[in-house]
Amino acid sequence: MPARSTTPPVAVDELERLAARTWRGLEEEPYGDWLLRAGSGFTGRANSALVVGNAPGDPAEAITAVAGWYRDRGLRPCAAVPEPGHAAVDDAFAAAGWSRDEDVLVLTGPAGPWPAPAVDVAISSSPDAAWLAGYRHRGAPLPAAAAAVLCNAEDLLFASVRLDAPPAPLAAVARGALADDWLVISAVTVDDRYRRRGVARAVMAALAAEGRSRGGQSCMLQVTASNHPALALYGSLGFTEHHRYHYRWAPGV
Structure with missing residues (x-):
């Protein structure tokens, strides 16, 4: 049997930010607390807005700004939405017509x-x-x-x-x-x-x-x-x- 020990407690957003340091876009830009990442289309992690914390303005304005940032780079706009903790903004993406992929387990x-x-x-x-x-x-x-x-x-x-x-x-x-x-x-x-x-x-x-x-x-x-x-x-x-x-x-x- 493998050794099992408890990992230190860490919040969802904190762990997501740490993971983002290990798989980065070739271009990155903060948008409030969110992180915009572009990497020539290779992998979702390097080409998505990491939705942690708060973005400027209301969710609808933030979604419009994110979409423009990615389209300016010739990329289909994408956002990585961790859960739990971001249900309201996820609902806003859904209301704007953004489709949802399957869950990724961390x-x-x-x-x-x-x-x-x-x-x-x-x-x-x-x-x-x-x-x-x-x-x-x-x-x-x-x-x-x-x-x-x-x-x-x-x-x-x-x-x-x-x-x-x-x-x-x-x-x-x-x-x-x-x-x-x-x-x-x-x-x-x-x-x-x-x-x-x-x-x-x-x-x-x-x-x-x-x-x-x-x-x-x-x-x-x-x-x-x-x-x-x-x-x-x-x-x-x-x-x-x-x-x-x-x-x-x-x-x-």
């Missing part, structure tokens, strides 16, 4: 220790070509802007597992980023040919061990509510749900 837990990896895991401060080829965002190869977004944070860890020599792909990759004493894990990807061989656990354990060596005590990750295999894995490692968020998308393309 999970927290101790940064290990987990069982040592059963395979060798390489850790680097930057992703090489093999790592970038191994990461599939929503099942698709990465766009040109991906590397810039992935590297736009401090204290980064890129984990990879290779089981077969090139030109075979990496078996698994994952990304970690440290902020304060939190390790935020993302981009966990296992190649279809290497599933059910423990490589996801291996990269998680390696990232946690390296994170602890750099002062990480707690761990956070984000996973869609429909990703049941990932939820089972993270639950077995001691993660529990802290809160949820969802994206709101403006009408149109």
Whole structure:
């Protein structure tokens, strides 16, 4: 059984702001307490308004301003709305015709220790070509802007597992980023040919061990509510749900 310890209490908005430091847009601008982020369209997190605290003016005015900011950059306006705590503004987005994506669960837990990896895991401060080829965002190869977004944070860890020599792909990759004493894990990807061989656990354990060596005590990750295999894995490692968020998308393309 994994070690289970209680992570320190932290408010939803505080944890969202911390997570935003570890996966950033290439352009960011505060709008009151909200954070506007643009990253050439790669990932919702890097291309959405983080709705925490209060925006200037009433919600309708704020939504109009946010929409204009994203359209000026050629992006479909998007907002990340954490819950609980933001029901009123979420209702305002809905009233303005913004559609709602599925829930994303924000999970927290101790940064290990987990069982040592059963395979060798390489850790680097930057992703090489093999790592970038191994990461599939929503099942698709990465766009040109991906590397810039992935590297736009401090204290980064890129984990990879290779089981077969090139030109075979990496078996698994994952990304970690440290902020304060939190390790935020993302981009966990296992190649279809290497599933059910423990490589996801291996990269998680390696990232946690390296994170602890750099002062990480707690761990956070984000996973869609429909990703049941990932939820089972993270639950077995001691993660529990802290809160949820969802994206709101403006009408149109």
